Amino acid sequence: MAKVMVNQEIAKIFREIGKILEMKEVAFKPQAYYRAALAIESLQEDLLDLWTRGGKKALKEIPGIGQNLAEKIEEFLLTGKIKEHQLLKKSLPVDVVGLTQIEGVGPKLVKRLYKELGIRTLQDLEQAAKKHLIQKLEGFGPKKEQNILEGIEFLKKSKGRVLLGEILPTVQNIKSKLEKLKEVQAIEVVGSFRRKKETVGDVDILVVSSNPDKVMDFFCNMPGVVKVWGRGPTKASVHLKEGFDMDLRVVERESYGAALQYFTGSKEHNIAVRKIAISKGFKLNEYGLFKGKERIAGLTEQEIYQALGMQVPPPEIREDQGEIELALKGSLPKLIEIGDIKGDLHVHSNWDGGEHSIEELAQKAQDLGYEYLGISDHTKFLKIEKGLDEKQLTAQSEEIKKLNLKFKSRNLKFRILHGCEANILKTGAVDISDEALAKLDYVIAGVHSHMNLTEKEMTDRIIRAMKNPNVDIISHPTGRLLQRRDPYQLDFEKILKVARDTGTILEINSSPQRLDLPDRFIKLAKAMGVKMIINTDTHQLHHFSYMELGVAQARRGWAEKKKTLLIPSHF
DNA sequence: GCCGTTTTCGGCCCGACTGTTTTCAGTCG
Numbered sequence: 001m002a003k004v005m006v007n008q009e010i011a012k013i014f015r016e017i018g019k020i021l022e023m024k025e026v027a028f029k030p031q032a033y034y035r036a037a038l039a040i041e042s043l044q045e046d047l048l049d050l051w052t053r054g055g056k057k058a059l060k061e062i063p064g065i066g067q068n069l070a071e072k073i074e075e076f077l078l079t080g081k082i083k084e085h086q087l088l089k090k091s092l093p094v095d096v097v098g099l100t101q102i103e104g105v106g107p108k109l110v111k112r113l114y115k116e117l118g119i120r121t122l123q124d125l126e127q128a129a130k131k132h133l134i135q136k137l138e139g140f141g142p143k144k145e146q147n148i149l150e151g152i153e154f155l156k157k158s159k160g161r162v163l164l165g166e167i168l169p170t171v172q173n174i175k176s177k178l179e180k181l182k183e184v185q186a187i188e189v190v191g192s193f194r195r196k197k198e199t200v201g202d203v204d205i206l207v208v209s210s211n212p213d214k215v216m217d218f219f220c221n222m223p224g225v226v227k228v229w230g231r232g233p234t235k236a237s238v239h240l241k242e243g244f245d246m247d248l249r250v251v252e253r254e255s256y257g258a259a260l261q262y263f264t265g266s267k268e269h270n271i272a273v274r275k276i277a278i279s280k281g282f283k284l285n286e287y288g289l290f291k292g293k294e295r296i297a298g299l300t301e302q303e304i305y306q307a308l309g310m311q312v313p314p315p316e317i318r319e320d321q322g323e324i325e326l327a328l329k330g331s332l333p334k335l336i337e338i339g340d341i342k343g344d345l346h347v348h349s350n351w352d353g354g355e356h357s358i359e360e361l362a363q364k365a366q367d368l369g370y371e372y373l374g375i376s377d378h379t380k381f382l383k384i385e386k387g388l389d390e391k392q393l394t395a396q397s398e399e400i401k402k403l404n405l406k407f408k409s410r411n412l413k414f415r416i417l418h419g420c421e422a423n424i425l426k427t428g429a430v431d432i433s434d435e436a437l438a439k440l441d442y443v444i445a446g447v448h449s450h451m452n453l454t455e456k457e458m459t460d461r462i463i464r465a466m467k468n469p470n471v472d473i474i475s476h477p478t479g480r481l482l483q484r485r486d487p488y489q490l491d492f493e494k495i496l497k498v499a500r501d502t503g504t505i506l507e508i509n510s511s512p513q514r515l516d517l518p519d520r521f522i523k524l525a526k527a528m529g530v531k532m533i534i535n536t537d538t539h540q541l542h543h544f545s546y547m548e549l550g551v552a553q554a555r556r557g558w559a560e561k562k563k564t565l566l567i568p569s570h571f
Numbered sequence: 572g573c574c575g576t577t578t579t580c581g582g583c584c585c586g587a588c589t590g591t592t593t594t595c596a597g598t599c600g
Contacts, residue, residue: 021572028583032572066573104589106598144590191600204600232588247600249587267584267600274584279576285585 007047010076011037012097013085014069019096020088022107035064038268042321044524051077094120102151103229104144112137126152150227154239161199162244163482165512165549170242171203174222178248181218183211186256190263194315196552198482198515202245204263212250219248255287257300262286268320269313276308276324316555335555336534336565341547343568345374345419346444346475346507346535351396352377352387355540358396358416359403364541366414372568374417375400376444381423381431390436393420397439417441421475426450428464430471437470444507446475447488455489462495466504473533474499476509476516492521499530505566508559510536510550511543522557526564533566 018033039062040047050058051074059070072082092114099110099122113119116137117128125148128134134145171189179187184207188194191204209215216236220228229237229245237247251259262270263286277284282291288298289307297303305312310327314335317323326332347361348354356364358375365373377396378387388396400418407414419442422430430437430445437443445465453461465471477495478487499506506525509516517525517532525532534550536543559565 026572029572031583035573064573068572100598104598108597139591139596141591147589202600230588235587237588262585263600265600270600271584278584283585287586 006077007040007043010047010073011040013076013082014040014072016097017082017085017088019100019107020092023092023094023096023111025108032064032069036062036069039064042319042520044520047073048077095122098122099125101155102148103154104147104151122152122155147229161201161483162242163512164193164196164198164200164552165515165546167193167200167203167242167244168549170224170240171246174224174246175205177222178205178207178215178219181215183209183214185209185253188260190260191265194264195266195318196316196549196556198512198553200244202247204247204249206256206259206263207248207250208253208256209250215250216248251286253299254295255298257303258284258288258298259286261301261304264315264318266319269318269324272320272324273305273308273310276310276328280308282307314555316552317558333558333560334562336551336559336561338548338551340561340565340567341370341534341551343370343372343374344536344538344544344547345417345442345473345533345568346376346421346509347373347538348377348421349375351375351392358399360541361538362403362407362414362416364544366412368544371413372415372417374419374442376419376421378448379420379422379430379432381425381449387423387431388420390433393432393436393440419444419472421446422471423448424461424465426453426461428461430465430468434468434470437468440470442472443470444473444475445471447479451479451485451488453489455491458488459491459494462490463498466495466498466502471504473505473507473535475507475535475537476511476514477506478516478518478521480516480518481513482515487516487518492524496521496525496528496530499525500528503531505531505533508532508534508550508554508557510534510546510548510553512546512549515549515553517553517557519553519556522554522559522564526558526560531566532559532564 014033014037018030022030043062056070056074059065059073060067076082094110094114096107096110099105100107113125117133119125119128129145129149132145134140134148135142171193175187175189178184186208188206189203190206192200193203207215212233216231220231220236220238224241225238226241227239229239234250235247237245239245249263274284277289282289288295289304290296297307302312311330311332313323313327313332323332344365349358349361350356362373380387380389397418400416404415418440420440421444422432424445424447425431462474466474478490480487506517508522522532534547534554536546536550538544554565561567
């Protein structure tokens with residue numbers, strides 16, 4: 001992980017340079033810097049490695065990096081800084097990245113605030129706004145000042161993004177309410193929500209309506225709306241009590257597909273698609289695909305991509321990370337779907353202090369149409385979770401046997417598998433005897449302690465666990481907790497190589513706070529032929545529904561049912 | 572600053588909304 005940090009640092013600097021250049025009203029360069037920052041962030045390889053291997057020439061192979069930026073990267077790798085960046089910062093010593101996080105504040109505004117009021121930081125701005133200094137500036141007014149204050153509050157409270165899993169129920173609820181209005185002919189949630197990113201900035205809803213005004217009224221007055229940011233004839237924007245923003249857009253029927261395509265994004269995907277449109281003599285916007293003034297597609301997404309000679313990429317992979325080229329060739333992968341899932345192997349019962357009996361969990365699994373359920377309670381090291389020892393595992397095994405006999409006598413095509421989630425101790429040993437593990441149907445092992453080891457220690461620790469012949473699956477492999485904890489320091493490529501060689505399966509943990517593996521690691525694992533499995537880590541019955549998030553996560557990592565994922569069935 | 576089956580120069584995605592104006596710049600997605 002430490003390795004990738006260099007890439008993030010350089011990306012951050014490029015982004016800041018872009019912002020400062022925007023403040024200076026330099027044309028086009030900012031976009032070039034932003035594009036380079038994005039490319040560097042999504043790079044699989046460490047820039048230092050790349051440069052060591054191939055020098056500036058290799059750096060220039062990265063799309064968006066030319067002579068000039070390659071030199072700047074080289075300068076950073078050699079000296080730890082970029083001179084031009086420091087000069088720019090000196091000329092405008094302002095926290096432009098922080099300030100522009102506020103809704104409605106961009107680089108131009110930051111520049112004026114600095115020149116006229118000496119504002120450099122978020123704190124400066126908050127104080128100035130509270131003293132009503134902002135509204136006295138020419139071209140500003142009380143509303144702008146109020147919006148800035150509210151924007152700062154929101155920023156403090158939410159840190160910008162919310163977890164997909166946390167807002168999912170609210171969004172689905174609002175969607176179904178809107179759907180029921182007779183004025184609504186079509187509706188879809190778009191943006192990063194439709195692409196199923198693990199965190200979402202704000203939620204965009206798209207609607208076709210016979211009476212936009214009525215729908216806007218309903219939307220802006222829904223219970224749960226605490227602030228209306230703005231409302232026009234085709235767009236309204238509100239802040240919800242759950243702590244995130246929601247935008248509603250109304251479009252004409254004949255533009256619905258174009259709007260779907262446009263507002264689903266990502267921005268990078270759209271830019272690439274629009275360039276294809278231009279190269280074929282079309283113009284693409286949110287209203288349709290046009291040849292001159294004639295609209296030749298727009299009713300459906302399918303129609304638009306088809307007119308461009310492309311397959312429709314699933315929303316989850318619209319990131320301009322290779323899907324464009326494959327869609328043009330007609331060879332997009334067939335991604336895993338929720339219907340492919342036959343069971344769940346990471347589920348905790350009341351044996352380790354969870355909420356539900358094995359029988360209750362089995363019933364729920366059958367209701368979901370699963371063919372199997374794996375019980376994987378914690379083992380003894382995790383005393384706080386009432387981890388099971390060898391003796392308790394044997395007793396649990398008896399109970400599971402009884403239940404399975406019952407299912408068999410009823411001719412059910414369903415079976416409980418007996419596993420556990422053992423702890424990988426600091427040394428890499430697991431906390432329960434090999435004899436006990438060998439008796440189980442399968443074994444998950446995971447790190448639940450000593451998370452701050454060095455990269456080498458942590459990598460060696462997990463590798464040792466993977467080499468244990470009883471260990472089948474590694475749970476939540478990077479250990480990240482979204483918005484709370486960074487991944488462990490890990491040499492992940494090394495982990496992947498050992499996983500491939502030992503046949504160890506890596507878990508895609510569906511828990512909303514984890515979604516671990518991250519998408520780019522899923523893609524990497526797929527490329528290396530490492531097996532993965534999607535589990536929910538269920539502790540309560542409703543957690544089973546997290547499978548939807550796990551599948552979405554897998555799809556964003558391009559996982560296919562065949563080749564990449566382990567989907568056991570018919571035991 | 573990048574990039575090239577129109578180009579090594581001259582383009583670079585494009586439209587809506589807000590706040591303040593009274594025709595528009597800035598911001599956003």
